[in-house]
Amino acid sequence: MRYAFWPGCVSKAGTPELFPAATAVANKIGMDLVELDQANCTGAGVLGERNEELVDTLNARNFAMAEQMGLDTILTICSTCQGVMSSVNYKLREKPEYLAKINENLKEEGLEYKGTVRVTHMMWAVVEELGLDKLSEMVVNPLTGLRIAPFYGCYILRPRYVLGMDEHPDRTQYLEKIIAALGAEPIDYEGKLRCCGFPIMTINQDNGLKMVANHTLEAKDKGAHALVTPCPLCHLNLDEFQPRAASKAGESIDMPVLHLPQLIGSALGFNVKEMGLKRHIISTDNFVEIAGIS
């Protein structure tokens, strides 16, 4: 299937290993990604605090570009971008007069959003469009013996009414299903549906670090070998800030955090370099060894 692809800003900067891993995996599983290279930042929820119309216009601009390319689905690998895009899209499609107003803002650039675009995340597309059976069939290196803790991140879970959860109520269990389809064992723990703390790191780092420590330590307690997340911002916080969180909590944690495409790629036969597994702050060596990745 062909998608208009929005990788998000962070997959190429803050977590530079994500973009190559995601595109390699997409290629392998037959997702045809056409990058929206002139699209703009979705605002990540931050711009909306200043001006909602601005955020709606910026996202409508991206949607219009996808329509112009003749594509009806935007696929992203960032939960946060997905959350902002889904809620703006929901609003614009519900309120035609408001959409007309937003389109006025796009006129100068010769763009118009007709309201036909659907937003999806790679995690959703893997389950809903590729299918778990197909995914299992493609596994060449089953992740047997690995216990993986799913960490969803907020914007792919809430608020449910903008995220198509009425139609797909089990979107809250896709990570577990993917983990199992790859041959690993998903572990259940309280933190999986909670907040990683990233949005408050510049304002109240103490609280953000406590969240990091709580979730990673809980996963460790439950015997997880690694955490997996579909959100690069969660990754930034849970991986990059984990050493600070550990010293603040006075405990060693050492819980590797994988991007979802890295976990999938590990089972599909990609090697450590292709998946960027050596580029994390917290070493993934133990995971790599048990998974038997070359």
Add this chain to the structure above:
Amino acid sequence: MDATFKVQRYDPESQEGSHYEEFEVDLPEYGSVLEGLLDIRDHQDGSLSLRCSCRSAICGSCSMKINGESRLACKAMVSDIKETEGDIITVEPMGNMPVIKDLVVNMDMFWEKVEKIEPYLQPTGPEPEKEYLVSNDEMMKLAVAMNCIMCGACVSDCTVLEVDKTFLGPAALAKAFRFAADPRDGAQEERLESYNEPTGVWDCTRCFMCVQACPKDVAPMERIMDIRSMVVENEIDKKGRGQRHIQGFIDGVKHSGRLDEFGLARKTFGFPIWAFELADLGIRRILRLRLPPIIHKSIKSAKNVKKIFENLGV
């Protein structure tokens, strides 16, 4: 309709501590979780403690965790839950507040926080001859926040309160919006200054838990964002980190079309503090050969993006 309830029990006078007990109930087709619990109390175990009154999602007494999410027990239909969440209905007391017994929690902390935001109008100037007039539009904006029934579901699920009990929290801050945005109030500036302090609006982590939990669509988090916007618009504390963060974000996207992570850190923390703040992170990144592009690249159509910002006055 048969249902299995797994209820968290706790009795401070017993040695047993907190534990779960299972009950089988038979309910009418449209039975609520509350009806199930009352049935258990009436016919199986008279010692089960819970709060309720109106049984119609109005009084806000019956909030509790149902399958891990805070909801009104009288509004949660057993048949709906069985259909989408499975056969066993797990019922627990609200979170973030101490349990008194079974499903009853001590809500003192909830009320103290609401009190702190001064939840009453403070008009200034001479009293009008008749009533204070407010336009329909202005009232509609407040009405969303006024729908709050003080049930505590948002506070129960708040992820910040889990790690920091000093945070004012979603219920109190939604109420704070209701007064700060009321044109009859004369204390707007003092209110915004106080909500701008630590433990106030900037401590919210935007996790949407409260939006999801609220049974009355108050969307407390959105009201917190409304206050943030008011703080920015009214130029309260322009040097605050929260505002500098927003401004740094705007600058990057406005000029390049994309988020400029380095620029954002520099602007949020200020020079040269940002370098110290990020030193250990930078060193670890260098050791892992994980440097993001040092020179921030713009998209080709960046000037069109900038135009959108300018046309909207941002």
